[in-house]
Amino acid sequence: MAIHVKNNIHWVGQRDWEVRDFHGTEFKMPKGTSYNSYLIREEKTVLIDTVDHRFSHEFVHNLSQEVDLNSIDFIVINHAEEDHAGALAALLEKIPGTPIYCSENAIDSITGHHHRPDWNFHTVKTGDSVDIGNGKQLVFIEAPMLHWPDSMMTYLTGDAVLFSNDAFGQHYCDEHLFNDEVDQAELEEQCLRYYSNILTPFSALVTAKIKEVLSFNLPVEMIATSHGIVWRDNPVQIIEKYLKWADDYQEDRITLFYDSMSGNTRMMADALAQGIHDIDPKVAVKVFNVSKHDKNEILSNLFRSKAVLVGSSTMNNVMMPKIAAMLEEITGLRFKNKYAAAFGSFGWNGGAVDRIQVRLQDAGFDTAASLKVKWKPDGNALNDCREHGRQLARQWALAQIEQPAPKSVPSDVVAYPAATSQAEVQAPAPGASNSASDEADMLCTVCQWVYRSAEGEPNQGVAPGTPWSQVPDHFLCPECGIGKQVFDAVKKEDAA
Secondary structure: EEEEEEEEEEEEEEEOOOOOOOOOOOOEEOOOEEEEEEEEEEEEEEEEEEEEEOHHHHHHHHHHOOHHHOOOOEOOOOOOHHHHHHHHHHHHHEEEEEEEEOOOOHHHHHHHHHEEEOOOOOOOOOOEEEEEEEEEEEEEEEEEOOOOOOOOEEEEEOOOEEEOOOOOOOOOOOOOOOOHHHOHHHHHHHHHHHHHHHHHHHHHHHHHHHHHHOOOOOOOEEEEEEEOOOOOOOOOOHHHHHHHHHOOOOOEEEEEEEEOOOOOOHHHHHHHHHHHHHHHHEEEEEEEEEOOEEEEEEEEOOOEHEEEEEEEEEEOOOHHHHHHHHHHHHHHOOOOOEEEEEEEEEEEOOOHHHHHHHHHHHHHOOOOOEEEOOOOOOOOHHHHHHHHHHHHHHHHHHOOOOOOOOOOOOOOOOEOOOOOOOOOOOOOOOOOOOOOOOHHHHHHEEOOEEEEEOOOOOHHEEEOOOOOOOOOOEOOOOOOOEHHEEEEOHHHHHOO
């Protein structure tokens, strides 16, 4: 079904409601996508791009219902990826010899995909133009590495339409074609998701190319993208967003992501997030488990953030595999102007945190002290995780926050760079107490486990005969893992 775009321009692309993966399985598309192809009918008839190869025959059939295929004077290929030029082979079987206008780099890509070096290629460079009649021209603008070496844009004079290729697009499928017809919050979310996951490494080129296009002083009344919606209502808005996003973008936001073998690193993440919020309640703190959350959502949040905390349990003295994969992708995205730190739990060694910290430095982040906790964090260790979060909140705050005196760090919590000395955390020595609860058994009101002073809790270093008042504050219920605050004295009648 063709959709009228403007004057003699029609959309003849393909909606794909079902697709969920792009670039293999690396980019998830929860809203599907569209493959936007445009038919221009002036004195000459021009097709700009095709659709994904999976829809080749459907595309050719639908196009033949809209126009006599033999009347197409030439085809413009702005980009050679299969989701743009995938239907070329099926189309050229019907109209062999039809000229293909593309960048020089695109010839290598197209022949690499379709193995047809005999096709009728016409190479174009920035500033080249073709007269299509009725006083209108197509002007070509090379855009290498946005986001392939072959990429280019095409501008239609008279109608002032920029066929922008991947720039300003989104993987977003909707029954409506234009930006003023769709949910605006959803649209912006998908635009940012697309930019942050695909175009971020090329931000400097984005800025340079936009400034180059603007220097031509060409009016832009509509931006026709290769994916998603067409910008007809105030198209300058997306150009402004791209300039902002390309300028080392950050919001007052901190992202934490982690993977955890036994839940210990998760507990640290929770405590770190609480500590950040304690000091800076205005900052947006987002916490993700890489094994359970959408990877691209995590990366979108990281793009928006001023800082990131990356956590992992240590397994075989290295980080968890999904964390390693995320760090590899983050390195490739080349985020700028962001802080970072590593954290995680360990047993007999803590190599994961050290490796994460090095990878964050290599990826260009300004790193703060990392944090390790040995085994399962107890109440005292969680308090220190919260304090570490408070310190990072102060360090990363966009407005200055008062700095209190630092607290000491216990032996099972290791912050790097480490303090010059660290004291072992010992339970207070048993002794007399006037507390009425010292002689009573203590009931966990959550799971009903009972602490009996005569038995103590040897697994947490609490010797038999230790009264409740001298049980360390970092004590956790062995059954449910919650601290001393949920315990009540067992009534004598209940004990009886």
